[in-house]
Amino acid sequence: MSKQLTLVAAGLCAACAPALAPAGDFASSMSFEAGYTSDYFSNRRGGLGRGDRHLSNLDVAATLDMEELFDIRGLTLFVSGQSNAGGGLSERFVGDSFAVSNIDAPAAARLFEAGAAWSFGEDGKHAARVGLLDLNAEFDASDPRGLYINSVFGIGQDFSQSGENGPSIFPTTSLGMSVNLQIAPEWHWLSAAFDGVPGDPHQPKVTTVHLNHADGLLLVSELQRLSEGRVEKVAFGVWGYTQTTEPLVAEDAEPTGSTHNHGWYVSADSRLGALDEVRPWRTSLRVGHAEHSVNDCDWSVIGALNYDVARPPGREQSFGIGAAWIKTSSAFRDSTAGLDDYEAAVELTWRATVTDWLTLQPDVQYIVNPGSQRSLRNAVVVGLRFEVAAPTFSW
Secondary structure: OHHHHHHHHHHHHHOOOOOOOOOOHHHHOEEEEEEEEEEEEEEEEEEOOOEEEEEEEEEEEEEEEHHHHHOOOOEEEEEEEEEEEOOOHHHHHHOOOOOOOOOOOOOEEEEEEEEEEEEEOHHHOEEEEEEEEOHHHOOOOOOHHHHOOOHHHOOOHHHHOOOOOOOOEOOEOEEEEEEEEEEEOOEEEEEEEEEOOOOOOOOOOOOOOOOOHHHOEEEEEEEEEEOOOOEEEEEEEEEEEEEEOOOOOOOOOOOOOOOEEEEEEEEEEEEOOOOOOOOOEEEEEEEEEEOOOOOOEEEEEEEEEEEEEOOOOOOOEEEEEEEEEEEEOHHHHHHOOOEOOEEEEEEEEEEEEOOOOEEEEEEEEEEEOHHHEOOOEEEEEEEEEEEEEEEEEEO
């Protein structure tokens, strides 16, 4: 599969090379970047049992600037792939529904994104993307919450749990199209449509595209306000699947609620302190809701408090404490024995840039009611992440 990723990346870019282009034009319009992330985590107590796991994720990406190459204004082609190893930390040792590590995935090499991005309008203030897309790159994204390793601090659990094979996010993406319109100064309206079932649920280690009418679509829309003031970002999003979903019901019981999987979320990221001062404190708050009759959880609340140290330049550090709470849906509790009303996670982390290419991040997590299962004790997980970033380069 790794050879396939290389061939796809090369083929996508090479197919666009002009036959008679002057030497160097094609190469100078291309750029490459790569990064390697490695986690070592150990479940010290509670959960399913004590144990440790080493996880890794290799990302490679390439872009081709079509404006520079063909003078097609605002058009860029992109492709990225990933290779994962060591998955199964939460499934084997912790038992949580979140995923303690946001790089925890079945071991495989996959094509992650491939398509075209177009900036248009005055000064390129509008944008559109089409192809194999990561939904979370644009929707339900938060910069302060990006500090944390537990995946619950990324896209909300109410959204990430949805769908037959999840929405189009790590590690499996689907075909989609998104549009980002700047409707007023500081205001953006994002809308997108994705294949309702990313990949093949029976082949999680392979990137596949199946366009089937029965899969339907995932539709998502988000209104954002981006500012340089105290409140850096406010977002309100709605999402829904066009196809019905099998409801969660107890044996011999009648389903209640809607069989159309849908939900909403609202979030705010801000900095604390006077506008004319250095403001190292950052906060994030998110609340989300999903249809109770077809999802394991129907409410989630996420909060984070970060402290950033920007000196010396190039050696930044960030300290953070985050907490997440999800409510187990009544339909899930009624259909499954031994479940509690909620699950929660608290994460304490410190991220330090050691060199231009190396970042270290010690991390401690406390998981309350792992998997909402009453039979499991609260879990304590400790670990260390290191990231190696290769410099972005172009010819």
